[in-house]
Amino acid sequence: MTIITGGTRGIGRAIAEGFADAGAHVVVASRKAEACAETEAALAAAGHTALGVPTHMGDLDEIDRLVAQTVDRFGAIDVVVNNAALGLALPLGKLTPDAWQKVFDVNVRGPVFLAQAALPHLRASSHAAVVNVLSAGVFMALPENAMYGATKSALLSFTRSMAAGWAPDGIRVNGLVPGTTDTDMLRAITPERRAELVAGNMLGRAAQASELIGPAVFLASDASSYMTGQVLMADGGLAPH
Numbered sequence: 001m002t003i004i005t006g007g008t009r010g011i012g013r014a015i016a017e018g019f020a021d022a023g024a025h026v027v028v029a030s031r032k033a034e035a036c037a038e039t040e041a042a043l044a045a046a047g048h049t050a051l052g053v054p055t056h057m058g059d060l061d062e063i064d065r066l067v068a069q070t071v072d073r074f075g076a077i078d079v080v081v082n083n084a085a086l087g088l089a090l091p092l093g094k095l096t097p098d099a100w101q102k103v104f105d106v107n108v109r110g111p112v113f114l115a116q117a118a119l120p121h122l123r124a125s126s127h128a129a130v131v132n133v134l135s136a137g138v139f140m141a142l143p144e145n146a147m148y149g150a151t152k153s154a155l156l157s158f159t160r161s162m163a164a165g166w167a168p169d170g171i172r173v174n175g176l177v178p179g180t181t182d183t184d185m186l187r188a189i190t191p192e193r194r195a196e197l198v199a200g201n202m203l204g205r206a207a208q209a210s211e212l213i214g215p216a217v218f219l220a221s222d223a224s225s226y227m228t229g230q231v232l233m234a235d236g237g238l239a240p241h
Contacts, residue, residue, distance in 0.1 A: 179235025
């Protein structure tokens, strides 16, 4: 049983479809109820078992409700994929307290408290894993989007701490680093910046969201059973690491 946040579009939607194809029961969460309903219906039409739960990752009550509805429906949680993120970009020197709060609530507080809410159920699983979707920006300077980079860096730190703290419970926690991927977030930036990001990676192109399925399934499955506290780079060689 897998929870995937931000699971109705982009990388999250691709991962949800990939996990379902691999045989997982999938719960997709995102802010919009209609998107959750559409994704649930599409997965069900493909023969999969799925549930869509509208969830704002900045609202801790909604996060608790997501866990409760998942357990009510499926009785267990084996995997959490923390994919949802807010890419609100402001340049350094023009940050606002409101924007700061929104980005850190969704990108750091939400994933950490979701994993914490799911923890009793992960402890009961014999195949428990948390996959935190990070960003190549963790390893780069982002003067035009420093808040986003900082939140993903914080989530990387939590990834390693969770891995160490929960290893005695048999729970593995790893980070997945996508690079430049053809999603709504990429399309929202200027064409010039998009071109820079594409030109900056070794493969010279943006990834398709479907190219993140394999790495995500690997980290969540027993194929990576001896990996925890690690970061898997799937960035086309973008980040200098």
